[in-house]
Amino acid sequence: MLEREAAKYPFLTEAAKLVDALNLQLDDLASPAYEKVLDRAAERVVQAIEDGAVDDALDDYMTELLSFPIAVMFVSAKGEPFLNRRYALAEAVRVYFLLQDEERDKLAQIARDDFGWALKDSGERYDGVLHDFRLHFHDYLRSSSSFHEDKWKLVNRIVKNGYVLLTQREVARLIQGEAEILIKDRLKPVKINLPEPIQRRLDRVSKVFEENRTRLGGEGLPSEVINEAFPPCIRFCMEGLLAGRRASHMERFALTSFLVTVGMPLDSLVDLYTSVSDFDPAMTKYQVEHIAGVKGNRTKYTPPLCDTLRTHGICRNKDDICERIKHPLSYYRIKARRLAYQKPPLPPQASNITQQSQ
């Protein structure tokens, strides 16, 4: 692989091989010769936090290539799931911009050779739009899994014989999606002692991250449970429960995981269930604790995405906030903030919005 190509797409296996061949150690990187690389690595993460996109600085190929694994190390060292998502997306956006300038064949080559996609040529026109390619729906669903706009839903695509018709620009966007997944997979929590020059850059990254945390929605949840801020879907589940309607498994799961996550004590939750229906208290306690991650495989479940609730018919009575969010917890944060503004001004120490890890 050419250095220029590797600098553009450093997350590809071939690019990683190029880096490995240099056999660089952490201490090597601490030497003044790599100042530029370290600075660019920190800059990548800072750009991700501040702008949501890493720029495509291609004036120095080696700096661009080597700074990527170091930036990945910075993000991994932070161990913040929210930063992981933001960084992976920002790097993927950079890729999307670079892909815009690539030839049709180059796109196809990355998709087929580097990602192993079943991508075929097409040339069909629908509604006056040329669809250059068709991609097997299996690859399409994976690479588009983080996209939430209606136009990417499979049901809104032309799907024939297993293949989804796509324009060239759409293929570039899907490569972005796949790149995001690949980069996210590389971000695994690590604990390492870094030599001073590297640690100094990481500290800078940390500072920028903390400054921007609240603005970017990576903040915690309100410290008290605010019933009035529940999204309409959760209210629907709650009202069903109170009326004694036999709730579907998904409804109960959505409600329980939501209430646990926003901080309702487990005992109150068990009381709530057993008081309104003939649930067996012991069984209910077990199930609630299972969802809370106290029992069983110790996974703490977070509530399902809006998309999931829609599939299962639980997304009801949407309002204006619903149009802006993809997750019921985001609704809860926004609504809680709104309610706090609407209340008569409180002295700062009485505000019920505090930082809390999620």
Next chain:
Amino acid sequence: MESDWGSPRFVAEQFHRWYQSNARAIPAPTEIKQREFAFLQFGGKTMFRHIGFPDELTFQRYLKDNGPAHSYHSSSYYQRPEADMAGKGWVGADLVFDIDADHFDLPCQHEHDTWKCKNCDEEGTGKHPEICKCGKAAFEEETWLCERCLQAAKHETQKLLDMLIQDLGFSPAGDLVVNFSGNRGYHVHVRSPRARDLDQSGRREVVDYILGTGLKAEYLGFNLRAKGGRSTLADEGWRGRAGRALYDYIASTPPEEIKALKLGRKITNLIVNERDKALTILEESHPSILLKAVDLSDDEKLMSDLSKLMEIAVKSQAADIDTVVTTDIHRLIRLPNTLHGKTGWQVQTIELDGLPDYDPMTSAIAFRSGEAKVYVRHAPKVRIAGAEYGPYTQEAVTVPMAVALFLLCKKGARIEP
């Protein structure tokens, strides 16, 4: 004398006997070593789970020895199927679909299904309301079935198969297995490498595709800015289906029903008073022409009215599948060709070509000889193997074994000594 409705001991004995002679004809699911199995016995409340079999013979011996009331296998493949959930090691799962007439709204349900409020004793036929007059929502239900429910389930299954084959490209010969569920519906299993490693979000998209959930007509030709000349009615996938759905809706919906939707004046006028014109446009021209024919300057209102229409219209083209079964990647599903403990019928694998003529109430009968005398507390009329039985109310009757077991499994009767 057994006083329990359903006489579980008698039924268990019949099941056991059936498995004695038929177990060896029940094929094991593919890749048996990677599957989890689960069983329920008559009268038992605990499911025996996390069972694994090394080969077909061991599997058949289990059925023969235990004669279970309900038998399941995992749609998933595991490294260690016998471990608990955390230790199983998920490697993939078939894509499975469940179509069950229980979820449909059908006129025949008023003839054979009843409900009763647990709180105020209010009762009725068909499906129970969301919430009873008394404000509570807990009901006792009695559900039976008839040829019409089964026919409706088959119709949905055929629509599903059409999408799996034509749109998603699965091979009818190699990838798809269709089973009668043994009760009110059908199960479709997709076994393909392209389905196996789909994650939950991918499966959710497939579910939305099959149900038409989240469909926006503007991406399927109904777009004022779209250029292009031809009608979409013959197009593949949802592009064609959306056009046909709207066509059928306009052609067959009574004017009062359309007016009740309270759409804009101009669009209502076009599809009610100028219905033939609207239909001709859909048949001969690009859907954008239909939108232009509404002649409304407020595009946003036009598109929101269109999406209201579409939401209703697409139901006729969608296949009514259970959303949870398909998105669950650890699902247990009925083991094909075993017996269903709530009907006494066989869960039966059907050749795809044979589906149009398949009649479960003739083909899925497991108990083909002998008869039994039962006391029936209540049962609607049923048609089994071409003959009609019932309706029965508090009477003793002698009927063929298949009918007796059906009435017993439905808990509508008990063995008369």
